[in-house]
Amino acid sequence: MSKINAIITGIGGYVPDYVLTNDELSRMVDTNDEWIMTRVGIKERRILTEEGLGTSYMARKAAKQLMKKTGADPDSIDALIVTTSTADYKFPSTASIVLGKLGLKNAYAFDFWAACCGFLYALDQAAMMIQSGRYKRIIVIGADKMSSVVDYKDRQTCPLFGDGAAAVMVEATEEQDIGCIDAYFRTDGKGLPFLHLKAGGSVCPPSHFTVDHRLHYLYQEGRTVFRYAVTNMSDDCALIAERNHLDKTNIDWVVPHQANMRIIEAVAKRLELPMEQVMVNIEHLGNTSAATIPLALWENEERLRKGDNLILTAFGAGFVHGASYLKWAYDGK
Numbered sequence: 001m002s003k004i005n006a007i008i009t010g011i012g013g014y015v016p017d018y019v020l021t022n023d024e025l026s027r028m029v030d031t032n033d034e035w036i037m038t039r040v041g042i043k044e045r046r047i048l049t050e051e052g053l054g055t056s057y058m059a060r061k062a063a064k065q066l067m068k069k070t071g072a073d074p075d076s077i078d079a080l081i082v083t084t085s086t087a088d089y090k091f092p093s094t095a096s097i098v099l100g101k102l103g104l105k106n107a108y109a110f111d112f113w114a115a116c117c118g119f120l121y122a123l124d125q126a127a128m129m130i131q132s133g134r135y136k137r138i139i140v141i142g143a144d145k146m147s148s149v150v151d152y153k154d155r156q157t158c159p160l161f162g163d164g165a166a167a168v169m170v171e172a173t174e175e176q177d178i179g180c181i182d183a184y185f186r187t188d189g190k191g192l193p194f195l196h197l198k199a200g201g202s203v204c205p206p207s208h209f210t211v212d213h214r215l216h217y218l219y220q221e222g223r224t225v226f227r228y229a230v231t232n233m234s235d236d237c238a239l240i241a242e243r244n245h246l247d248k249t250n251i252d253w254v255v256p257h258q259a260n261m262r263i264i265e266a267v268a269k270r271l272e273l274p275m276e277q278v279m280v281n282i283e284h285l286g287n288t289s290a291a292t293i294p295l296a297l298w299e300n301e302e303r304l305r306k307g308d309n310l311i312l313t314a315f316g317a318g319f320v321h322g323a324s325y326l327k328w329a330y331d332g333k
Contacts, residue, residue, distance in 0.1 A: 004172050006127035007179035007329035012066030013166040013298035014058050015046040015285060022159065029155040036159045041261025045162030045286030047147045054088040056097040058165035058291075059143040063102055066139065066167040074102065078135040080109040081126060083118030083290045085317070086145045087111060098141065107139075115195075116257050116316030118142055118290035120185070120324050126170040127180035133172075141167040144289035149197055151217035160259075161218075162286035166294030173329070178307070182325040184240050188228070191319030194221040229263050229315040234270040236323035237313050241271060244325050248272040250309055252328075253300075257314035258282035258292040267313060289316070304332040 021044045022033040036042055048058060059082050067074065080102075082095035095109035114121040119142035126138040143165030152158045173179060199215035200206055210216060233256060241247060254273060256264045261282055268278045279296040288295060293312055297304075304310075306328060313323040 002174040003176075004131050004133055004174060005179040006130035006170050007173045008168045008326070009171045009329060010066055010070035010169040011166060011294065011298045011301050012062045012064070012069060013164070013295055014061035014065065015164040015295070016048040016058070018047045018049045019044050020047045020162070025159055028152055029158060031155045031159060040160060041282055042159060042286045043283045046164055048145050048163045054148070055084050055086050055143045055145045055165070056088045056094045056101070058145065058163065059084075059094065059098045059141045059167070060101045062143065062165040062167040063098060063139055063141055066169055067102070070169050072137065072169060074104050075106050076137050077104050077107045077139060079107050079126070079129065079138045080104060080141070081112050081122045081138065082109070082141045082143060083112040083114065083122040084143050085113065085115050085118070085289055086148050094143075114290075114316065114320050115318055116259065116287075116289050116292070117185070117314040117320040117322060118316070119293045120183070120312055120314050120322055121320070123168070123170065123180070124183045124185070124324065130170060130172045136172045138170045139167055140170055141165060142290035142292075142294045144291050146218075146287065146289055149216070149218045151214060154217070156222060157218055157220055160287050162288050164285060164288040164291045164295050166291050166298045168294055168297070178327045178329045180324065181327055182240060182244055183322065184236055185320070185322035188319035188321070191228070191317055194224045195219070195317040195319075226260060226263065228319055229259060229321075230266045232319070232321040233257070233263060233267050233313045233315050233323070236321055237267055237311050238270055240311055240323040240325050246309060246311070246325070251277070251311060252308040253277055253279060253304070253310045255279045255293050255296050255310055255312045257316070258285065258296065259287050259315070271311070302332040304328050306331050
């Protein structure tokens with residue numbers, strides 16, 4: 001019997017219509033376009049402003065586009081995974097809400113939490129589920145409404161984040177030498193003090209005190225996170241490249257988490273690749289957490305060709321980090 005592998009067969013995406021520019025941010029906090037562009041490379045970001053809409057809305061929009069593009073029969077979907085740090089509710093899962101809205105009758109759904117590494121980790125889980133032979137078709141969605149946890153009085157963090165979602169179809173194949181080839185993931189465990197959301201969990205439940213002291217917003221020590229991200233993303237890419245005999249001559253694309261332009265450039269430099277081979281959308285979308293990598297694939301789908309070698313890499317709260325090697329399965333055009 002031929003070995004079963006997992007391939008991505010399609011991508012769908014969604015970003016909100018509202019564009020929050022650096023000029024508008026400069027009227028909210030003490031910042032300016034030059035300061036933001038110099039430090040992180042973000043010009044604008046998309047924000048979901050409609051009242052009553054959360055992460056599941058964007059995830060559903062991305063998944064609907066994906067299913068339309070691929071022509072997938074809803075009854076053929078075996079599972080749906082949503083990876084997010086901004087779930088609609090503490091429970092039920094955001095994935096269960098998306099599944100219900102999509103009308104999937106033969107699938108089960110669950111949320112996967114791994115911060116900005118969520119898409120890489122969830123994709124790997126889906127690949128292993130496919131490789132087990134028990135599942136044939138799985139939807140993986142990276143989605144975050146980061147504006148819901150951003151303090152727009154904090155000039156250090158509010159320029160960084162945006163909202164968005166993207167979904168991929170992961171399917172079984174017996175074709176050799178394409179699909180999800182390798183992955184390297186690690187969790188440092190030292191990241192809690194440097195990147196977290198202080199209140200709202202079981203350690204610090206919501207109260208008048210937590211609201212009054214603005215503890216329900218994202219907290220980040222930028223310099224520390226930057227240093228760890230540069231080191232780990234670069235090292236992880238180098239490791240994946242070395243053990244799969246990849247180098248600047250045969251790597252077609254690097255798809256990094258979009259947290260900071262300087263981090264992205266450091267990863268490219270480590271692999272000795274020109275920026276033309278690095279997927280970048282941070283300037284117009286900002287950091288959409290679990291959605292950054294699939295959104296980059298979505299925006300660049302037409303440029304991909306069957307057999308392209310892709311290295312995906314991310315770093316996030318926890319600290320979680322890692323890299324994946326994909327051999328792309330279809331011509332984007």
